[in-house]
Amino acid sequence: MPIADRHTPPPRRIAIVGAGLAGLTAARTLVQAGHAVALFERDARPGGRLAGWESPYGSFDSGAQYFTVRDERLRRALDATGAPCRRWSANAVRVLDPAGRLVEAALPGLEPHWVAVPRMDALPAHWAAPLGDALHRGTTVVRIEADSLQPGRWQLRTQGEADDTAVQAGFDAVLLAVPPTAARALLAPVADGLARQVADVRIAPCWSLHLAFAQASQPGLPHLGPQWNCARSTHHRVAWLARESSKPGRGAIERWTVQASAEWSREHLRDDAARVRAKLLRAFAEITGILATPTLAEARLWTEAKTETPLGRSHLWDAKAGLGVAGDWCIGHRVEDAFVSGLELALAVA
Structure with a gap:
């Protein structure tokens, strides 16, 4: 030997x-x-928090909204596997005060944001494929x-x-x-x-609201509301908003994902989805100024979403x-x- x-x-x-x-x-x-x-x-489907949902009006990233590449080993893995990922031009992130007013035009030094195409769950699906029958x-x-x-x-x-x-x-x-x-x-x-x-x-829960506005896909109306694509918010109900339709490889119909704050999600953990939907929709209107009635409004709960400890x-x-x-x-x-x-x-x- x-x-x-x-x-x-x-x-x-x-x-x-x-x-x-x-x-x-x-x-x-x-x-x-x-x-x-x-x-x-x-x-x-594999993926965990890299989850996606296909609605009649286009896809939503129902879990993680994007990812960063700070570790060189991740960069090499993505390159070596030909991962279906593209950079998202999320360079207009806004910070909002509790009343929903814009207080900072952009976050300085924003690092590149990446998304999988056509949804975030495309990355785990791509990495799972070579495992074949080993994945149960x-x-x-x-x-x-x-x-x-x-x-x-x-x-x-x-x-x-x-x-x-x-x-x-x-x-x-x-x-x-x-x-x-x-x-x-x-x-x-x-x-x-x-x-x-x-x-x-300790991991905090998160209520999410997915919204679609079919009327915004008409010619001459590229999008509704603000000019930015995503926002970190200090509104008492909402921590994050993203225009899903601004991400590469997505459909043209105006779609948004709204993620509630950890504190608000904890307080409303046992609320039914209809009640949560109504409250988050009001907060969305306050922040974005979009008062149109959505074609679709779907509330979903992640019981373990964002690590706190x-x-x-x-x-x-x-x-x-x-x-x-x-x-x-x-x-x-x-x-x-x-x-x-x-x-x-x-x-x-x-």
Whole structure:
């Protein structure tokens, strides 16, 4: 046997729970290192907070609105994979006072904003494609257990979309790339120490409102309301607004996404969607001056949206137990935080 082979660790079978950007990054990295990966995602599409929604009037980015590229490793990954991403000319970001009046014309030194095309979920879909059958969609992991037939390994109890249950066994390691609430629930029965390390992470909820104005697609009426494409707002109800139709690769019908502030979302966490829709629509009119009745108005709730108290390190990895944790919430709330977390966990495992 060649000397070099003596130092090459044997391939392992690794389960990853969650196919958001952290889980996908970890999966791709480990596959490239020669390991066998099984990636479990409860939803029909991968992506996590890189979510999109197709309405009769065009698409919406229902989760993350854009991403930045501060880490050179993310830039190289995007280039190497031919990721379907384009720069968004969001260089007219405004800051608004609580009454909705413009108080600052533009944020100085705004870094480039990037979006996937035609929706934000196109990036995770592109990165998931090479994984093929290793990605198990519509599969919820409900429990991690010691493998009943192979000592020293793990098995997962899963539930499918039709409530069918199964046991996936023979894993040398299990990596969790899910929100902290789900990570704590899965870890507590088998690794209480890891679960306790996640206990102090806090993520705020977010109500979002998606609006379409079909009348604004008529010739000679390029858009409604203000001249800017997005705004960080200090209105007591709204933290962020974006003209979805200004993003590259989107349709021409005027569409907006309005994201409520963390404080307001928390206060109205148990409100029904109709009540939230009415309140956010009023706030949208106050901020933008758009008084037209929208053709579509859809309110949606993210129970865990933006990290307020992160873990404070890029990942957790217990090599002896073969258990690890990753997610944007380990570092912060940016899309590239998820990429960095998943990458650094995979490098620690590999």
